Amino acid sequence: MTQVTMPPMRPVDVAERREASPETREPVFEIRGLTARYGTNVAIKDVNLEISRNLITAVIGPSGCGKSTFIRCLNRMNDEIGSFDHDGQILYHGIDLYGDGVDPVEVRRRIGMVFQKPNPFPKTIYDNVAWAPRVLGLKQGLDERVERALKGAALWDEVKDRLKRSALSLSGGQQQRLCIARAIAIEPEVLLLDEPASALDPIATASIEELMHSLKEDYTLVIVTHNMQQAARVADRTAFFSLDVDESGRAGVLVEYDETTKIFTAPSDKRTEDYVTGRFG
């Protein structure tokens, strides 16, 4: 099986990223006709959308509409579930993530993920951030790398004097920022966030939302949230998924995908309107 080379890890070109307007930004993901199944259950059906560089794209919708399934397809985390299967393509810079010869481990190096419940390793704060780079061979300048990552996650000032303490001694919001630092330490291009603030209190949530604004300068963010006000506050683009019930069963479908302002002021689809106004779902 020939090894497919993933696009090279490019250094951050901040100036170039900042100047592009939303319409002309380069797509990072092109999702075409994506249908995902667990055994015979169809989780999402025929999803088509593009995710652009250095933007925050939010995925909202009622429970069970396949939001988490969708986002987990983007970094092949669904591979862990034996019954998972899919149709369609997920193109990452033109390469099908599920194509022959693509190594899921390589995929996850470039497309990182932060989970709903903070899951720091039972190690020191320093080791939490340093472990993956060390293991992946990025041993040079580890201290600087850790500092950069912690600064990027707005956590450095709070922990710089206790890097050798256990990560479990941090508060929930701090632990989640540590998980973000851990993820950006290996310099991915994309950060997927699966309900990153739903296990946190309002103040910690606000700090995570604030962090996302600064993260999008260097990374492309995709966030799943069941809190649509959060999507409204944070996202540049919003994708609304909903359940479609027909003879073959229920599956999640992409109903509307647009600039966030449009979704929350004048949505095109009635289902979107019903959802964001709270009259359904």
Next chain:
Amino acid sequence: MRVTFQEELDQLEASLQEEGALVLRVLRGALNALAQRDVELADEVISFDDDVDRLYLQIEQEIESLLARQTPVATDLRLVLAMLHVNLHLERMADYSVTIAKLTKLVADVEPDPMLLLSLQEMGERAEEMIRVALDSLANRDLHAAESLVDLDELIDRSNRRFVERVVEIVAEPGLREWVLRMVLVSRTLERIGDHAVDIGEQVAYLLTAEFREFTDASHPENNA
């Protein structure tokens, strides 16, 4: 926290103050055109109003977007609502200035009565002052300044009384009848501009006190501030 949100609010307020500055320019232009019977200047004023309208629409849309996305509450909400109203008042003031310019054009060829013209210029200067005070009271969150607008409005009323006296004196002169009629409309318009400035002051008071109070209530003069 919510740094981006705060930046958006600040930006919106700056746009509003920019609109205020434009309105002052439009009004000054209309007053000058009136004083000098300058038709070209009047035309410039009329087309300049388009700039104000553009800014008005932009601010309106930004407020809609802000409300939808950031769900402001408490002081933030009052600020956004106040800005929504102020935006409207400013746009109306610019429209009234255009009215003055149009009226000027209509009777530009008539030799004006200097006393009447002076009264109108006085009223215009009072109106300008009120706009400035209103905008400053918003920028500085100054309740006292906002409430002082009522007194300034009194000054316009006084100038208006002098104006009416003079009108009564000269209205019989045949050559001036149409001109006088138009000037009465101009004075009416200037009064309305003053009213809108007071309205802005009311919005500032609402922002600062969380209570909406009409400064001058025509049906309940005993409640006047």
Next chain:
Amino acid sequence: MSAVQPALTMRGDSRVRRRRIVNRLAESAATIAALAAVAVLGIVIFSVAKRAGGELSWGFLTEDLPTFGQTGGGIAPLIVGSGILVGIATAIALPLGVLTALFLSEFAPRRLSAAIQLTIDLMNGLPSVIIGIFAFGLLVYGHTQSAYAGGFALSIVMLPLIARSTQEVLRLVPRSQREGALALGVSRWRIVVGIVLPSALGGILTGTVLAIARAAGETAPLLFTTSIFVNQLTTDPRHAMPNIPVQIFIWSESADPEDHKRAWASALVLIVFVLLTSLLARLALARTRRKLSR
């Protein structure tokens, strides 16, 4: 006749009283049964200790085996021998047991994992005499007895225990940890070595200690593999090695009442060792469980 509601009192009627009595009886019965079980253990230890009499002393633990007819002497060579046998068994069973548990927990597809799980459970239930005969047939028949054979036999006893307890601790490592590491683009094995194993280490250690406590007292496997020896201190694993359980058996069949005394004393040593290590290991395991489920 209209229904008149009886006054509401909180005092129960006869049905409630009966229920209460049944409750009390059941509780008492359970308590008595538990106490009985504990009592049995107490009786065993007590009777062994009583019969060991004054035989147990520091000298008993450190001196050489008595030659025929002599009084006194100690079981030092037996302790050493048992130690070596258990050491060989651990060297075989520990890596195999941990790797098996890792395979089952992290890598095996479901069908295969069920089959292996069943095999381990069966192994756990194998009568120790069967293990002894098997080791005999494999390693002793046609050659000589050796400590290697004895260690091998003991490792069969230890393997399922280590595998089981390792599995239990691995299961305690939350799935979210593995997910987090996976999302970082780290390969499976690295995750096992870097995240899963370090968390489970404490539990693996205590599981091993428990297995050692068990193996130290197994007699049948050793009877077939390392029971015919010259009563000397030997540390060469290619020969049969003297050890505590077999020696207890031998002494108990002897005519000399001194030997009987020695058998009881050795039994006491064995019991105390097993009890202490089991207790310590279980306390440590509980601590590990608490740490991991935080």
